[in-house]
Amino acid sequence: MSKIRVLPENLANQIAAGEVVERTASVVKELLENAIDAGASQIGIQVEGDGTRLIRVIDDGSGMDQDDVLLCLERHATSKITSLEELGFIRSLGFRGEAVPSIASVARMRITSRPAAQTLGTQVDLRFGKVLKVHEMGGSPGTAFEVTDLFGNVPARKKFLKSTRTELAHIEEVVKNYALARPELGFSFTVDGREVLQLPAGRDTPRSRAERIFGKGGGVLVELGLQAPAGNEETEPGVSGFLLPPDSPAASRLRIFVNGRAIHDRLIAHAVSEGLQNYLMKGRGPGGVLFLTMPLVSVDVNVHPTKQEVRFHKPSVVHQAVVAAVQAAMAAYQQTLKQEIFKSPLVGSGMALVGATPAKAYTPVSSHSALAVREPLSLFKTAAGAAAVLQNGPAKEQIPLSSGIGVEMQRAFAAEQPQPSTVPDEESVASPGGLRYLGQVLDTYLLCATENGLLAIDQHAAHERLLFEALKRQFASKRIARQALLFPKVLECTLEELQILRQYAEEIAALGVEIEDFGGGSQVVKAVPAVLGRSPVEEVMAGIFSRFAEAGSGKGGVRAEEVLSDMACKAAIKAGQNLSAKEAEALLDEMQRADVFSHCPHGRPVSKSFTAHEIKKWFYRG
Secondary structure, three states: OOOOOOOOHHHHHHHHHHHHOOOHHHHHHHHHHHHHHOOOOEEEEEEEOOOOOEEEEEEOOOOOOHHHHHHOOOOOOOOOOOOOHHHHOOOOOOOOOOHHHHHHHOOEEEEEEEOOOOOOEEEEEEEOOEEEEEEEEOOOOEEEEEEEOOOOOOHHHHHOOOOHHHHHHHHHHHHHHHHHHOOOOEEEEEEOOEEEEEEOOOOOOHHHHHHHHHOHHHOOOEEEEEOOOOOOOOOOOEEEEEEOOOOOOOOOOEEEEEOOEEEOOHHHHHHHHHHOOOOOOOOOOOOEEEEEEOOHHHEEOOOOOOOOOOEEOOHHHHHHHHHHHHHHHHHHHHHHHHHHHHOOOOOOOOOOOOOOOOOOOOEOOOOOOOOOOOOOOHHHHOHHHHHHHHHHOOOOOOOOOOOHHHHHHHHHHHOOOOOOOOOOOOOOOOOOOOOEEEEEEOOOEEEEEEOOEEEEEEHHHHHHHHHHHHHHHHHHOOOOOEEEEEEEEEEEOOHHHHHHHHHOHHHHHHOOOEEEEEEOOEEEEEEEEHHHOOOOHHHHHHHHHHHHHOOOOOOHHHHHHHHHHHHHHHHOOOOOOOOOHHHHHHHHHHHHHOOOOOEOOOOOEOEEEEEHHHHHHHOOOO
16 A cells, blocks of 8 residues: 555645644735735724634625635635746735635635626635535625634644734734735724724825824834836835834834735845944834835745745845935935924925035024023022022133033044034024023933924933044044054953954054054054043953954944944043033034934934923923
């Protein structure tokens, strides 16, 4: 007797179900994709319990006649492709012909469908893959799939499902994915009769649909929009979508779509993270939605039963395109923030010439303002101090040359600015809608009045970012200022440190370090970066060695950026450092001139705004 035999059809379907139907959300995904492929404009999803009790998906698509309803129950039966050649040009979401028979083999199913051209439709009842009844009936054009008692005949599979809350979260994620991918379609989603999502058809743009899905917790969305260069449409993808701001309180989750198909892809996720380098805090991932459009021949979607993984013909090109799109979007986001905060003209918007220095749009401290004080914190220390300020007015002052801004900022920016930035004088006229500096709180935060509320700025994070961007530009042009040591320092280096000095000699020299071999393991440090001139040489070199020794931190240029980040952090104004009014205004002035200022290099936000509406709500006036 032969040991090899053909599996019964129902058993083969159950095995396929193990690949296609991982959990209840898998059923929703497959049925949603069928509804979209059928040309539906409105799709309803109804769920009871965790989805094992009931999943119902109703659409107003093209519908099926009786022959097609029965054929869709056969394994590998599909209307999506007809030849081998078409496998390389997949346009539809589904095409494998496994989903319906696989789902039917592990559940009770009822299919009701009617083409618009027919007066009667067809209803088929199945029990774990076996057809029980087929009959004609009336109904609306379109198709309804009703799945009950999911995994009823395979209790071992049902046992591995998570909690009801977890399974419903996965189902909701699937619905939101396709609502984002197809903003022109209408979606309704209910759980146990309770409405979870109601999105009308034909009313949303991609942005408005994204705003609906992410909600208010997402904050202002960062829009991506990079089209493939002219003439390269066949090789380079178009990239669009919306990212959550790096400091968004919403849960970080990146949704990725390729030609409208929701996928999981580490390459693209890595590219987004790389594009957000020095914006994301450690441990946080990017959030938002990313759409890639590319020639069908450039991507293979037939690599996984659930079609959630794809293979790119030129993955490096895709990676570079996504990085470029994210970087361009963040650059535009900086300009938008600058316009909102400082009321500066948007560069490239027709309101200002590219490269032009914007006019000051914040209001410097006036000698007539009761809030202009030598030590702004005195306003909050005692009531007597505040009364004295109100009675006597502010004191005149000069910027101390020994202050954090007076020395370190001048050092960092000296190589780039032929003329030092001027501090606004007390006769400056307030620009309509601009910032008005109020004072310093906790010797750490600068408070400014805005057109519509209040703005708090973290002085350390702001200065750190400005220094970092200046150092990056200087590093790229090998112009980081050095400070020669009066007494060169001899260091005894380990074998690993000596290897780092040899392997990354060019990068370390560009960082502003002058070091020479002194024989054996000894090295002589003759100069260090000027911004770290006050730090011990051992500490400076230890930081450089630790960064270049890190595993998996990328190429030398990436490691050098991490060193620059450390340098900027050490050289920047510290939290708890008292600033005079003019020093604070000088920092605001540099922020307004900067191309990037929203986050420190470690991803912490520089500023936080409080709208008039929020402030009123604090006092129950909203």
